[in-house]
Amino acid sequence: MKNLTGETIETMLAAQGVPLAAGRGERLAVGVNALNVVDRLREKLPFETDPATYLAVLKK
Amino acid sequence: MSEPATLTLAEARARLQRRELSPAELLDSCRARIERWQKRTNAFISTEMRFPGADTGALAGIPLAHKDMFYRAGKVSNCGSKIRKGWVAPQTAAVIERLDAAGALDIGALNMAEFAYGPTGHNDHWGDCCNPWNPDYITGGSSSGSGAAVAARLVFGALGSDTGGSVRLPASACGVTGLKTTWSRVPLGGAMPLSHSLDTIGPLARSAEDCALLFSTIAATRVDLSPRPMKVVTSSGWIERNAHAEVATAVLGARKVFTEAKEIEPPEFDLLSAHCLTVMQSEASAQHAQWMRTRSQDYSSAVRVRLEAGFAIPAAQYLEVLRLRSIWLEQWKKALGDADAYLCPAIAVPIPTREETGVHGGPETARRLADVTRLTRWVNYLGVPSLVLPCGFDSRGLPIGMQLVGRPFGEEALLAAGHAYQRETDWHARMPKE
Numbered sequence: 001m002k003n004l005t006g007e008t009i010e011t012m013l014a015a016q017g018v019p020l021a022a023g024r025g026e027r028l029a030v031g032v033n034a035l036n037v038v039d040r041l042r043e044k045l046p047f048e049t050d051p052a053t054y055l056a057v058l059k060k
Numbered sequence: 061m062s063e064p065a066t067l068t069l070a071e072a073r074a075r076l077q078r079r080e081l082s083p084a085e086l087l088d089s090c091r092a093r094i095e096r097w098q099k100r101t102n103a104f105i106s107t108e109m110r111f112p113g114a115d116t117g118a119l120a121g122i123p124l125a126h127k128d129m130f131y132r133a134g135k136v137s138n139c140g141s142k143i144r145k146g147w148v149a150p151q152t153a154a155v156i157e158r159l160d161a162a163g164a165l166d167i168g169a170l171n172m173a174e175f176a177y178g179p180t181g182h183n184d185h186w187g188d189c190c191n192p193w194n195p196d197y198i199t200g201g202s203s204s205g206s207g208a209a210v211a212a213r214l215v216f217g218a219l220g221s222d223t224g225g226s227v228r229l230p231a232s233a234c235g236v237t238g239l240k241t242t243w244s245r246v247p248l249g250g251a252m253p254l255s256h257s258l259d260t261i262g263p264l265a266r267s268a269e270d271c272a273l274l275f276s277t278i279a280a281t282r283v284d285l286s287p288r289p290m291k292v293v294t295s296s297g298w299i300e301r302n303a304h305a306e307v308a309t310a311v312l313g314a315r316k317v318f319t320e321a322k323e324i325e326p327p328e329f330d331l332l333s334a335h336c337l338t339v340m341q342s343e344a345s346a347q348h349a350q351w352m353r354t355r356s357q358d359y360s361s362a363v364r365v366r367l368e369a370g371f372a373i374p375a376a377q378y379l380e381v382l383r384l385r386s387i388w389l390e391q392w393k394k395a396l397g398d399a400d401a402y403l404c405p406a407i408a409v410p411i412p413t414r415e416e417t418g419v420h421g422g423p424e425t426a427r428r429l430a431d432v433t434r435l436t437r438w439v440n441y442l443g444v445p446s447l448v449l450p451c452g453f454d455s456r457g458l459p460i461g462m463q464l465v466g467r468p469f470g471e472e473a474l475l476a477a478g479h480a481y482q483r484e485t486d487w488h489a490r491m492p493k494e
Contacts, residue, residue, distance in 0.1 A: 009372040032372045051382035
């Protein structure tokens with residue numbers, strides 16, 4: 001997967017109407033890209049699973 | 061007799077019931093201690109009496125105070141912020157209604173991280189909350205005032221919220237007992253939201269027995285603490301390699317109190333923490349979107365940066381992480397097997413100073429914050445309960461906390477295990493010196 005650049009992040013925030021100091025996108029990119037991690041369970045995720053499935057598993 | 065405020069909640073309750081103490085004596089004792097400790101800890105935002113208690117109920121006559129984010133109709137909830145400074149709540153939180161019905165007093169509002177979005181206890185708007193064991197050090201956050209007030213024996217218990225560790229970090233750093241509840245177990249209505257998929261409410265108190273009394277009230281349930289065989293699992297090799305030596309020794313030393321302690325592979329702490337942050341940042345930024353568009357200058361720089369980050373997480377990534385949550389929870393249940401809890405540190409490193417983790421902390425600040433939160437966020441992603449208990453002190457005289465992480469809705473087993481541990485040890489009974 002490709003990382004987001006600082007410039008992309010600045011554009012994303014501007015599109016949502018959130019002000020961002022010049023050059024801040026670069027700093028945010030480090031943290032945001034660190035969250036896009038490889039998860040071995042992604043490949044096992046059944047197609048029908050949605051976020052609400054969690055509640056059923058929690059209560060099972 | 062020693063100061064009544066230094067009793068545990070359970071002891072104070074028993075003495076009230078036997079009429080050996082009056083509610084007025086308890087309240088006066090707490091207020092006298094607040095007077096002496098407030099300047100050193102900055103635990104209270106307000107000492108206005110919010111609810112005078114009642115003559116009957118499971119907590120009748122017990123002085124409590126709560127994080128300044130649990131609304132009470134007609135009273136101010138500042139939420140640790142500039143934006144909500146002086147905001148008067150239109151409704152009362154469900155948990156506060158339950159504590160009122162149980163007869164507890166609500167004697168003030170406690171300091172907290174701005175909008176509950178910080179792990180240390182720093183607050184640019186209301187002043188940092190300081191650790192009662194040594195004010196140079198962090199209290200942990202975001203329920204900073206709750207940890208400090210309970211540790212300094214200013215109140216018998218306090219509510220906190222836990223979205224990424226906000227009950228457990230202050231419990232650990234301040235040397236008190238704190239319960240992070242199962243997601244959805246305790247009603248969130250009338251509590252300030254941060255991240256709706258992760259937010260939980262739980263008590264901080266002086267013992268597991270005290271936490272059980274508060275938990276049974278806010279969750280409207282019964283808790284049986286009677287002795288039973290307790291099985292724990294742990295990953296001692298990982299802890300020895302990754303935690304500070306003093307922390308590892310204190311935490312692993314607790315194994316001998318339990319009936320059985322088996323080894324398992326460590327959970328994927330860092331991966332699950334990243335997933336937790338993806339959810340937390342996405343949801344918190346959505347929650348704050350209007351103010352971020354119009355009043356971003358009114359946030360502290362630390363909170364503003366966290367909120368900005370959430371706007372850069374793609375929606376598909378956020379939702380995929382939420383879809384993955386159910387299979388990670390299945391994996392957790394399998395890993396726990398027939399054990400009651402997983403034993404690990406609450407904070408794997410020595411507690412840092414406020415300076416080291418504040419705006420002047422330098423380039424190492426981000427790493428220090430990541431070290432502090434490394435072992436709490438994974439629990440929020442899974443949504444399971446966790447009890448933090450004091451289990452020792454480091455060479456600087458600061459508390460060390462252990463964490464017992466359970467299965468969904470397994471709070472009773474954790475509290476019973478904590479109670480059994482505290483019958484064998486006295487770490488929870490130690491108090492910071494004035």
